[in-house]
Amino acid sequence: MSRPIILGIVGDSAAGKTTLTRGIAQVLGPENVTIICTDDYHKYDRKQRAEIGITALHPDCNYLDIMQQHLSLLRTGQPILKPVYSHKTGTFEAPVYIKPNKFVIIEGLLGYSTRTARDCYDVKVYLAPPESLRASWKVKRDTQKRGYTEEQVLAELEKREPDSEQFIRPQRQWSDIVVSFYPPSDDINNTNGHLNVRLVLRPTIPHPDFTKILDFCDNTVSAIRLGLDRDMGKPVDVLEVDGHATLEQVNKLEHLICSDMPYLKNVCNREVNPELGKVAGTTGETIQSYPLAITQLLTTYHILKATQIYQ
Numbered sequence: 001m002s003r004p005i006i007l008g009i010v011g012d013s014a015a016g017k018t019t020l021t022r023g024i025a026q027v028l029g030p031e032n033v034t035i036i037c038t039d040d041y042h043k044y045d046r047k048q049r050a051e052i053g054i055t056a057l058h059p060d061c062n063y064l065d066i067m068q069q070h071l072s073l074l075r076t077g078q079p080i081l082k083p084v085y086s087h088k089t090g091t092f093e094a095p096v097y098i099k100p101n102k103f104v105i106i107e108g109l110l111g112y113s114t115r116t117a118r119d120c121y122d123v124k125v126y127l128a129p130p131e132s133l134r135a136s137w138k139v140k141r142d143t144q145k146r147g148y149t150e151e152q153v154l155a156e157l158e159k160r161e162p163d164s165e166q167f168i169r170p171q172r173q174w175s176d177i178v179v180s181f182y183p184p185s186d187d188i189n190n191t192n193g194h195l196n197v198r199l200v201l202r203p204t205i206p207h208p209d210f211t212k213i214l215d216f217c218d219n220t221v222s223a224i225r226l227g228l229d230r231d232m233g234k235p236v237d238v239l240e241v242d243g244h245a246t247l248e249q250v251n252k253l254e255h256l257i258c259s260d261m262p263y264l265k266n267v268c269n270r271e272v273n274p275e276l277g278k279v280a281g282t283t284g285e286t287i288q289s290y291p292l293a294i295t296q297l298l299t300t301y302h303i304l305k306a307t308q309i310y311q
């Protein structure tokens with residue numbers, strides 16, 4: 001059976017969904033990827049939301065039924081007429097006709113909030129940076145790109161907190177991989193551009209055999225660590241990659257991910273692909289790091305595995 005492979009990327013506002021989506025699309029080849037942002041399924045525009053006193057995070061503020069219908073259609077390779085919400089103006093624009101490519105990435109706030117929606121994905125990622133980092137990302141992005149002042153963004157974050165807690169964070173439990181970029185120290189302004197990543201790997205999909213890491217890393221002090229933990233009560237593996245890991249360490253880890261994937265082997269080769277782990281953030285800056293590269297590769301690994309079954 002041939003059908004598009006669907007990747008979900010869910011998380012709170014400014015958690016880095018669009019940024020990661022772009023990085024993965026780069027690895028897969030942008031011409032092969034259809035990207036859908038579920039903000040387009042908002043029920044009310046910015047002015048109406050303010051008048052009603054509802055936040056964009058509330059399920060009642062979104063046409064989740066239509067989002068679900070569209071997900072099901074995309075999964076079977078059928079086209080949709082997608083609504084369009086503009087963050088620039090805070091209003092809706094004319095809908096667009098979309099025929100899915102080989103890979104579809106659905107990124108947004110409430111993508112895992114219903115059972116029917118969840119059943120449509122092949123791979124589910126949840127982004128969970130520490131809240132202080134997310135807030136700083138949101139202030140920067142919304143003041144530079146969405147016409148807000150810093151005070152407005154901070155007030156909005158406070159207003160949204162109950163909905164984040166009730167509707168957004170619980171979706172973490174449905175993900176196959178939880179991705180948390182985090183600063184090496186508590187000072188989020190002093191990262192030297194080097195964020196670490198913590199990848200929570202649930203046994204809901206078969207991950208590459210990372211136990212070989214233990215052969216080449218001293219797990220307590222190394223910049224790459226593998227461990228066991230619990231996430232939302234369930235046992236998980238945890239892979240951590242520090243921003244200051246060396247190329248040699250990262251190459252070994254990448255080899256574990258890419259060795260049985262001919263397509264990924266080329267992607268991993270930094271001579272052939274110097275852009276690995278590099279992405280343009282949504283405020284125009286260039287972000288490049290080993291933790292981002294590993295996150296992109298692991299996610300792509302799972303998309304390609306799904307391809308072997310369904311395409």
Ligand SMILES: Nc1ncnc2c1ncn2[C@@H]1O[C@H](COP(=O)(O)OP(=O)(O)OP(=O)(O)O)[C@@H](O)[C@H]1O
Nearest residue numbers: 013014015016017018019137141181281282283287
């Ligand atoms: N991995 C990362 N490393 C460094 N900075 C990042 C990373 N991911 C995101 N950012 C920063 O955070 C900002 C917000 O990220 P992004 O726009 O991708 O979030 P989002 O989850 O798509 O937000 P929204 O749902 O509100 O549209 C970016 O403009 C970028 O500056």
Ligand SMILES: O=C(CO)[C@H](O)[C@H](O)COP(=O)(O)O
Nearest residue numbers: 013039046056086087090146
């Ligand atoms: O949480 C968000 C996800 O991007 C946005 O704030 C939401 O989509 C509403 O958009 P805007 O703030 O541009 O009115």
